[in-house]
Amino acid sequence: MLKMIELPYPLTALEPYYSRETLEIHYKTLYKGYVDNTNKTEEKLQKARTENNFSNIKCLEKDLSFFGSGAILHELFFENMGPAMPTTPSVELMQQIIKDFGSYDAFKNQFTEASKVVEASGWCILALVPQWNKLEILQCEKHQNLTLWGCNPLLVLDMWEHSYFLQYKANRGEYITAFWNIVNWNIANKRFQDR
Numbered sequence: 039m040l041k042m043i044e045l046p047y048p049l050t051a052l053e054p055y056y057s058r059e060t061l062e063i064h065y066k067t068l069y070k071g072y073v074d075n076t077n078k079t080e081e082k083l084q085k086a087r088t089e090n091n092f093s094n095i096k097c098l099e100k101d102l103s104f105f106g107s108g109a110i111l112h113e114l115f116f117e118n119m120g121p122a123m124p125t126t127p128s129v130e131l132m133q134q135i136i137k138d139f140g141s142y143d144a145f146k147n148q149f150t151e152a153s154k155v156v157e158a159s160g161w162c163i164l165a166l167v168p169q170w171n172k173l174e175i176l177q178c179e180k181h182q183n184l185t186l187w188g189c190n191p192l193l194v195l196d197m198w199e200h201s202y203f204l205q206y207k208a209n210r211g212e213y214i215t216a217f218w219n220i221v222n223w224n225i226a227n228k229r230f231q232d233r
C-alpha cells in the first residue's frame with residue numbers, strides 16, 4: 039500500500055514564490071488523489087488476478103501508469119523544493135551539467151524554455167539516463183508519456199495548471215522564474231549521487 043510522503047516543510051515555507059493556498063490544495067487534495075487511486079488500482083489488479091478475470095485489464099494497466107506516475111512525480115516535486123535558500127548543484131553534478139549542456143546557464147535556459155512549452159498538462163524533468171551516462175531534459179505529457187526508459191529524474195517541475203494557475207494565472211514564465219528560487223539542489227545532488 040502506497041503511503042503519502044510527509045511534506046518536508048510547512049505549508050507556508052515556499053512563500054512568496056509558491057503560495058500556501060496552492061501548496062495546500064496541491065498536496066492535500068491532488069497528490070492524495072494520485073496515491074489513493076494508485077492503491078485502488080492495485081486492489082483492482084489483485085482482484086483481477088484472484089478471480090482470473092482480466093476483462094478490464096487494459097484500463098487497469100493505463101490507470102496504474104497514470105496514477106502511479108502522478109504519485110511518484112508529485113513526491114519528487116515536493117521534495118525537490120524547499121524554502122528559498124542558496125543551494126547549488128554539487129561539484130559532481132555541475133561537472134555533468136557542463137559536460138552535457140555546455141554550461142549551467144545553457145542547462146537552465148533549456149529547462150526554462152522546455153517548461154514553458156509543455157503541451158497541455160505535464161512536467162519538465164531533468165533526468166540522468168544511466169545507459170548513456172548523460173543528463174537529458176524531458177517534457178512529460180500527463181504523468182507518464184514521453185519518457186526515456188530507465189531514466190532517473192533529478193529535478194522535476196509540475197506544469198499542470200493546478201500547480202500555478204491560482205497564483206500566476208496563465209503566466210507560466212513567472213511561475214518558472216519563481217521556481218528557480220525554491221529549488222532544493224541538495225535533493226537533486228543526492229538523487230544524482232545515489233544513481
Ligand code: MN
Nearest residue numbers: 068196198201
Ligand atoms: Mn500537480
